Amino acid sequence: MTSSNPPQDKMIFKCDKQAAIVSDKLLSFYKENELFDTVLIAGSDCVNIQAHRVVLCAFSEYFLEKFRTTLQPNNNIIQLKEIEASTLKLIIDFMYTGSIELSLANIDELLRIVSFLKIKTLIEGCCELIEQNISSSNSLGYLRLANELSLPTLKAKSLECIYTHFEQISKEKEILMLSKDELKDLLFNDNPYGDFEESVFLSMVAWINYDKLNRTQVTFELLSMIRFWVLTPKFIVENRKPVCKTLESYELICSWLQWHLSPETRSNDQPNYASIPRTRTEKLAVVGVIEREEICIQTFNSKENSWSIKMKTPLLLEKDLCATIVIDNKLLVVGGYHNDELTNKVQCLEMGTKDWVDFPPMKTPRLECQLADLNGHLCVYGFDNNNMPCMEIYNFSTCKWNDLQPISQPSVASRITGHNGKLYILDFNKGFL
Template identity: 30%
Template sequence: MQKQESSISINQPNSYTMKLCEKLLTFTEKGQFSDICIISSDNVKFYSHKNVLSAASDYFMAMFGDSPTSTQVKIHEVSGKVLKAILTFVYTGQIELQSETVEDILRGATFFQIQSLITQCNFFTAEQLDIKNCLNFAMISNQYGPIELYQQAIWFAGVNFDRISKEEDFLKLDENLLNAIISRRNLWVSSEEVFYFSLIKWIDHDKLNREKSAVKLFSNVRYWMLSLDFIKEHKSKMPKQMECVELVCTWLEWYSSPRGMMWSCFRACKEAHSYFTTNYIDPYINHPYAQKFIQIVAILVLLLIKTSATILK
């Protein structure tokens, strides 16, 4: 009688891979079978394996591709504490993120081009954004990425501008980053006067180098929401640039006319409509009350335009 052949398929990818990675990590701790020594900025040495590092990091892939025989490399941009955490992630896929350390780990992950770790830091940071750290994360993500974190940090700063403008990091913003925050539609300030003085404070912090940014930044001031008395009183506090003075004088002259006065009312209604539509109506656009609200606002705007046209005739 012929004996039947038998077979069985064993598939334990998760447990097997985890044990294998943990074993490889112990090799790095003992310096066994390693072919590369990574030295951190504070001269802490880590023994590792080129194939593992190259599989996880495009940075190391490019480095070892150009220098396949190298046995030691110094990383000036990353400390020993951060490098240890990143190497643990590379070997095991595990890392402990904390509010105090995620900034340095994100910077290191971006430097090494480890996309999976960048994504994890991004998710963690998005949940941790607050008044104290949003500007710092905006500056880091603007320089290193990812773009998703940058956009979230900019959005958060815009809707909390009153509070973030009082933080020390606000004065460290460069012109482009500050302009990215204040030119967004979601910018919210308790009053245009607060916004005005925030720009003055930012420029005064480094007046010699920042006065040239005045025209660009002050073009975001909604002058129609400032009183004529306020503009006249504080015009002298603007940076002493002819273009800025001309900008304010132009607004003063225009607002003094009946057309300017009516236009300021119209723009205020338009701003309110835009803000409420974006933040309160769009998410519930199919709701019957939302449709009614849009109709009422449209009627009020039409009445305002009609009244303005009658007065200006």
């Protein structure tokens, strides 16, 4: 080992073989059973495996944490009885030699052990072998393993294979053995590998039917995650019966069909609904601010935690004390006063085109209107000219208003809301009705 620097009083000498020398010395100590300072007790038969603490800590975050926080300075024994001695010996050999033979025959168990010991290099090696051998026959099992051990890259590779062969894999019995959370993670991901919502729906039904006693109760939760806009009305009608076991599920199926059969959905200028993601990473809250002569639409970006003005547009009619709601990308301005008279007129702003369109007036002029979205229908609660409470509901499919049975003894302080196909009324004097 020489230096190429010219003669001088001082110099910095660097040994290019430093790491190799240390590695070779440690391996020599290991082979010759010299200078060990740690004993690992492995397996049910308590086999002793000796090693050097510095090597264990260099490769394993588990051992590093043990020596830093758990063990006393004079304690050099670590119990690992849940790991077979032969497997642990192979792992310790790898720490000294940098080489280990990996086999698909035992890769699952080895990956669990090195994940427990937090040996990053071996985790990467095991995952590389698995990813090279993922197929339609084993991808579901490797997905469960990736979820169990929190391995995102392996999970992504497994999902890619599953979605590529979903028509085949969805018919396997293994999918019926998944837990609810595993099923949701598998079926209700937004994936770029194809559109197979019918198979997703049928797989969900098969999973529920496999254990009806314990799984029927989560039908509505799973059903509400289906991308119904991708399914056809014919498919929904033909396959609705297995999931229409509760009122909530039945009402949800009805709302799907109503959406499909509504005039605006059936028109030719609709967007490609198959491209709509199942889950949204960013949501917009739309607010209509009514002023004397115009309406201002503002949006809230939850990701940036900020508001911005989307549009400003003049009102067709001058109104006071009206109510607003957004349903199916339409902003509806309902009731209130016009020319000092109570009005039954409803204004409708198409959010996409920014155009005001005609909308049928209510049967009854109303004041103090409360609005609710009831499965895509517009429900209006308010007080007429005689200060009597009354309710109407607008069906977007038939374009007609219908009266609803009024509640008994409501007050001006009542508030209404729609949820899961039911109408709730909160009276501040009486509670929920």
